[in-house]
Amino acid sequence: MAEVTTNLSIGQVAERTGLSVHALRFYEHEGLFVNPVRRGPGGRRVYSQDDVDWLTVCIILRASGMPLPALRRYADLVRQGAGNEEERLTLMREHQAHVTAQIGRLAECLDLIRFKVGVYEDVLDPDSAGDRQCHAASPSANDEDANSIGLIDGPRGPMAPDPALSL
């Protein structure tokens, strides 16, 4: 059983990760790789499947908003090898908290957006307005929060202003 080390060119890695060749060189320059990228004849970069796997993790962490410095820190820890799992755990938990918070924030925003969609639907088709008892998707869940961002209450004056302003 010889070691079946996959040898991939930068172009191939770009293809299967979706990153550009530029981004791959940039990531390397930024110290985001765990293993120093090997070089083949002519000084060309040679990647292994492990590199691709690591990049896959990187891509997911990036997509969830982890900034490059944090990603570099994580790469550093992994590069150092076993023994720093507490730190890795801390880093991951922090990121988990960020992502969770972000999802929460987006969900709140989505409440307003849905509300506005409902408002415009009603303006365009007032007859079926009753079908949607309320525009907020889950107003029963917590009217408080909804009100805290001014989501629920109607116009302040006696005359309804532009629906765009009805927060």
Place this chain on the structure above:
Amino acid sequence: MAEVTTNLSIGQVAERTGLSVHALRFYEHEGLFVNPVRRGPGGRRVYSQDDVDWLTVCIILRASGMPLPALRRYADLVRQGAGNEEERLTLMREHQAHVTAQIGRLAECLDLIRFKVGVYEDVLDPDSAGDRQCHAASPSANDEDANSIGLIDGPRGPMAPDPALSL
């Protein structure tokens, strides 16, 4: 009942919206206001409660990732007044789709992050590893998706590599 038009300075608006005075001027410059900002003596900006309300909407849309050009487009439509509700609805629905997609993406990322947190927890406290039957939070929900981002499968070789690489 005289018209109780609140007259706010840029500083007051900054205070109650959380935007900086710079950002407020910038937003105005970018055409993000529905009503042209009034000017008081000495050319100073005077804002109304409606402006603050509108800014509140803007902030929520921005927080959910709407780019300034889209926000400007929306402001343009509102400024034009009633009659273009279809366009506003379209715009809002598109944004709703973006936000929903983004939440979905983040939730997927969160799966990996939770998995990694679980891996490191086990490394640090192997005895209670059995408590958490599986690291993925909801693996029964859709193993397929989890696998599609390489979340579930173990090491490829006979020897387990660094847990960081166990995607």
Place this chain on the structure above:
DNA sequence: CTAGGATCTAGAGTCGGCTCTAGGTCAAGC
């Protein structure tokens, strides 16, 4: 031998969304 394409390095450019600076005006309080 030559042309094409992939790769290399170092560094400049881009984009979005503010943020800050410079230099000036204005109103209130000591």
Place this chain on the structure above:
DNA sequence: GCTTGACCTAGAGCCGACTCTAGATCCTAG
């Protein structure tokens, strides 16, 4: 009268994360 502080304009600067350029090198195919 003078200082202080909020405000004004126009425009430069910044940050993150790439993206692109220029000019060179190298491999492969015809």
